[in-house]
Amino acid sequence: MRIFKFFFFFLFSGIYCANARTIQVCKSCEISNLETAVELAQDGDVIRIQKGTYNINNLEINKKIRLIGEDFPILDAGFKDDGLLVTADGVEIYSIEVRNTKRGNLKDFSGIRIDGADNVIVWGVRIYNAFFGVYLSNSNNALIYGNVLVGIAPDQTSSGDGIRLWKCRNVKIIKNYVSGHRDGIYFEFAYNGEIKNNKSIKNLRYGLHFMFSDTNWFADNLFTHNGTGVAVMYSSHITMLRNGFYQNWGSASYGMLLKDIKDSRIQQNMFKMNTIALYFEGSSRVKVDSNSFMENGWALKLLSSCSQDSFLTNNFIANTFDVSTNGTLFLNYFHENYWEKYTGYDINKDKIGDVPHRPVSMYSMMVENMPFVIFFMRSFIVDLMNKAEQNIPSITPENVLDSAPRMHAFKYNASSS
Amino acid sequence: MLQVVELYKKFGKLQVLKGIDASFSPGKVTAVIGHNGSGKTTMIKCILGMVIPDKGEVLLRDESVVGKWKYRSELGYMPQIGRYPDNMTMGQIFDMMQDLRKGHKTELDKELVEKYCLTEMFYKKMRTLSGGTRQKVSAALAFMFNPPVLILDEPTAGLDPLASEILKEKIMVERAKGKTIIITSHIMPEVDELADDIIFMHEGSIKFHKSMLELKAETGETKIGKALGKLLS
């Protein structure tokens, strides 16, 4: 509801304003270019852009206006500079298409750049072939809703992010589709954000990336075919709900990568067919519950630098390795997960296995310490090792165990997207 | 016709042949006799090229044949125990041998095939045949290609009396045609019946190589078994 109030407030604010003028822009109109339109406009005015192609070059919007396209007029930056630059509070941009920003390392060239402007709305906008899609810096309370951002990032070093936040608060990012950028969505020093129902697909580096960004919330997003689905680094109080992490598959790919994260929650997510579904490094007090891990290479890599993380009521099904860790120190907690590889029994029929499950196999331990051992995957000797281990459980690492493994898988709904 | 010259062969530490010299002439049956382990089979295998001698020569018409293979078209060999691929029929075995020796010039000699009535069993698989029948096959194959040299290892062992007789007759006929025939045997009456010359081997060397007539004259015995007993005592 919060989101909607916010949204309607902005939508109707223009209509309430009695003095509001509408400036029409089209190729045959009196005003045929946007620069003139913006120049003529005053706070509270609406600029309506008819269908057509308009050249823009770092067009600054420094008044509180609404920029509304009719059936996606094309604003072409012609590879010269930024597309639009918003510097006034309360600007609304709707239903336009921005294309072809400059690329390069001199400046973060962006389709729509919002700099030091609060309460900006960008919605229903298409941004194609931009270096950065939407770039927000020092701007609070923005709403980025229902946009499509498609880049053609050639490689990581010469490409920008889909939606980039730098020092922003209370930004909401909802129902966007981001693809072909370096990072789909990137939060740096951004707080109290909400990221919901987005699709971040085929981005080169991360589908979603947090750096030094505390107290953020993301739910019901879909991350597929990215270099890595989500990376959360040096942040705390992040809530991650019901997201889908699919097919982030490659030699250095993760479903979700956590580095130095504290006090966060990962709940009801689906991790399927990722090389490494969930990677933990230096994290503490993260609660991971009710997630499903299916058909991943590694479901969980938990380095021994992590502590007080708890893993409850998750499903681990058909992963090559369920859990791997790199040391003997293990200060985390597993309880009541379902492990498909569990071979114990349940005599008292309480649906909880009577003997503990040790999810770290000796082979996964070896692979962690000597990476070359992975090349012996599927060899007879490794098969023998795994068989031997089942019968002589004493050779598995002692300290990683789930003392109450569930006998049956939990039924969780897969991510809505 | 066929000669072995100074044959030496060692298996591991065991010196099996210690300088064998012998020649086998056409139109004669030479019987090689001796105890088990005296080197008979090794010598025969040297002639056949199955065992490669450490030293010495095997000469066929004064030409060395050691390490060669074409000369074997002039040999007919009947092994002591004939074993054949289990899943082939007898007919296929005969076809195969004809196929493999396609180069031979003279006409096929199918006398034994006919006398042993083997044609009737051509459809049978080798696996199902008795030892005696397989010996018959071996004998028939050895004579089939009309080779000038015949090497028969214990030819009548395992054959029923009737079949033995047929084989012996055949040997005599071939001798009359001027073939060089070598047999090994433990059955002294058989040697009496067939052999013209006797080679007696003992511990890897030839004790004597004499014609039957000589042997009998020397010892004054008419039976080879007794003659041998006298000679060796």
Place this chain on the structure above:
Amino acid sequence: MLKITKYVLIDILRNRILLMYAIFLLIISLSLFSLEEDPAKAVISLLSVVLIILPLVGMIFSTTYFYNAYEFLELLLAQPLKRNTILLAQYIGLSTCLVLAFLFGVGIPVLIYYPNEIGAVLVFAGVMLSLCFAAFAFLASVSTRDKARGIGLSLLFWFYLAIMYDAIVMGIMYAFSDYPLEKIVVLFAALNPIDLARITVLLKLDISAMMGYTGAIYQDFFGNWKGIVFSSLVMAIWVVLPLWLSVRIFNKKNI
């Protein structure tokens, strides 16, 4: 030579054990493909079968055949035939039968359920392993006259290549684990036909992503024609080398 091969074929193709082996492979392949929804996973399971059962059965069967056909070999040796010819003809006949059994038991199901490049690589690896282990079996067989020792020797070959080799390589590399050795692993693997077959197939599968950055390098290499030529060449060496050794031994052998 082809004449002898023809008769060896006539003999072995009616062999019941070979028939059972082919049917056994067929049952395994069909059940894997029909039980597993994702044929790629069935291929991974099939790979284990190919890597373990194929060399083992191929080797035992070939060694047993060689000794059972010993008298036949004697018969052939008494004929005007070269020794090389006889042995090679027997090898060709025998390995053809093993390959046919494999193609029937695994090749056909793969063709039906998974007719793509990965399937082709799996079948190719299986064919090469069959050829290679038949050659090893011949080497073991010509090395000793005693059947039990011959079979023991082939089992030893198998045990060494299927298990010991990997254990030794892991041991050596563990001793030097301070160095970045991942890149060398594949070199070591190339020296063992089973490992080479395994890695060639694995690198074609999605699972290769788990082999990390080094795996990606090898995937690039094995993905293009150079890699295919390389692995075929090494496999071919593993067929020719034991075969050549057995011919050498056989030529000097006393039967």
